[in-house]
Amino acid sequence: MSEIEKLKVELKNINAEYAKIKTLPPEERGEFGRQMNAKKQAILRQITELEEAAESENVEPIDVSAPCAPNQPIFKLDLGSKHPLMVELDRVVKIYSDMGFNVMESRQLDDEFHMFDSLNFAQGHPARDGYDTFRTSEGFIPPAHTSTMQHRALKKYKKDLENGGQIAVVIPGRVFRNEDVDATHEHTFYQCEGVFVSKDANMGQMFGVLKRFFELYYGQKLNIKTQPGYFPFTEPSAEFLIEKPAALGGKGWLEMGGCGMIHPNVLKTAGIDPEQYHGFAWGGGIDRLVMLKYGLNDVRYFESGKLDFLEEF
Ligand code: DAH
Numbered sequence: 001m002s003e004i005e006k007l008k009v010e011l012k013n014i015n016a017e018y019a020k021i022k023t024l025p026p027e028e029r030g031e032f033g034r035q036m037n038a039k040k041q042a043i044l045r046q047i048t049e050l051e052e053a054a055e056s057e058n059v060e061p062i063d064v065s066a067p068c069a070p071n072q073p074i075f076k077l078d079l080g081s082k083h084p085l086m087v088e089l090d091r092v093v094k095i096y097s098d099m100g101f102n103v104m105e106s107r108q109l110d111d112e113f114h115m116f117d118s119l120n121f122a123q124g125h126p127a128r129d130g131y132d133t134f135r136t137s138e139g140f141i142p143p144a145h146t147s148t149m150q151h152r153a154l155k156k157y158k159k160d161l162e163n164g165g166q167i168a169v170v171i172p173g174r175v176f177r178n179e180d181v182d183a184t185h186e187h188t189f190y191q192c193e194g195v196f197v198s199k200d201a202n203m204g205q206m207f208g209v210l211k212r213f214f215e216l217y218y219g220q221k222l223n224i225k226t227q228p229g230y231f232p233f234t235e236p237s238a239e240f241l242i243e244k245p246a247a248l249g250g251k252g253w254l255e256m257g258g259c260g261m262i263h264p265n266v267l268k269t270a271g272i273d274p275e276q277y278h279g280f281a282w283g284g285g286i287d288r289l290v291m292l293k294y295g296l297n298d299v300r301y302f303e304s305g306k307l308d309f310l311e312e313f
Helices: 003-023 026-057 084-098 126-131 146-162 203-218 264-269 286-294
Strands: 167-176 188-198 224-228 234-243 253-262 278-285
Touching: 003 026, 084 167, 084 188, 084 203, 084 286, 146 167, 146 188, 146 264, 146 278, 188 203, 188 253, 188 286, 203 224, 203 234, 203 253, 203 278, 203 286, 234 278, 253 264, 253 286, 278 286
Parallel strands: none
Antiparallel strands: 167 188, 188 278, 224 234, 234 253, 253 278
16 A cells, blocks of 8 residues: 555544544533644645655656657647749759759859859949849848859869860759839749850750750740840840740740850850850749749749748649
């Protein structure tokens, strides 16, 4: 019998003894009652103390390092999922890498040289202002386009040219522009850049790559066309448009990005001889690509953290 059980028996005995009070002469009853009561209180106190002590001893320790049983999480959580833009970015990269392109990742903080100088923006040229760049107080620039990576890509893969091959790279990345936000403009969005250099690269090959990419991405035959554009880092420069995908009714043209033959100065700055080699480059927004795929009409949803939107994917 445990200590607590013994005390409980004692308590019962006291209650039984208490009944004797009726048999006592009235003048003794008061004293008898007081004594019995004091005993009873003392026992009840002991029981409470013992119970409290037992409670703290009986706490089972949890081994936080123990592996969970399969399908039995310690805490029930709603598991998150990959952001729709990241899912689509993976698709984009997969299509290009299946075509034979290498993949580099862009960065989220860059400098004046990669944003402008290496891309043949003349000092003080108004085109520098056209990019609405943010700047840190130290003078760094969150890239306003993935073209900031062109110089790095050219230098990294230059040896492939020297070995008789070609440079073929795509560079997805997050970009930032200091502009007003509305349904079609975000300050933060994604682009994918493409760079190709060989002895005989030409516009025809570039249109072939672009057409193939959009057909594979939207899973249907599509026409593409260009209209004149201006970028300091390409000559000639163009904007490219695709036929509206069938999911969106399929009529009309949509502007998807910029492209052109890489300017000789950009090749020279990376140590590539523009007399021997030619290149083309292109860049376009991922958000827009995905919006057209799913018929979305507000780019702000992507960065909004709205769970009801994200859970639809
Ligand atoms: N970086 C340009 C932009 O965001 C798009 C672009 C144009 C990229 C021409 C290129 C290019 O690679 O050759 O506006």
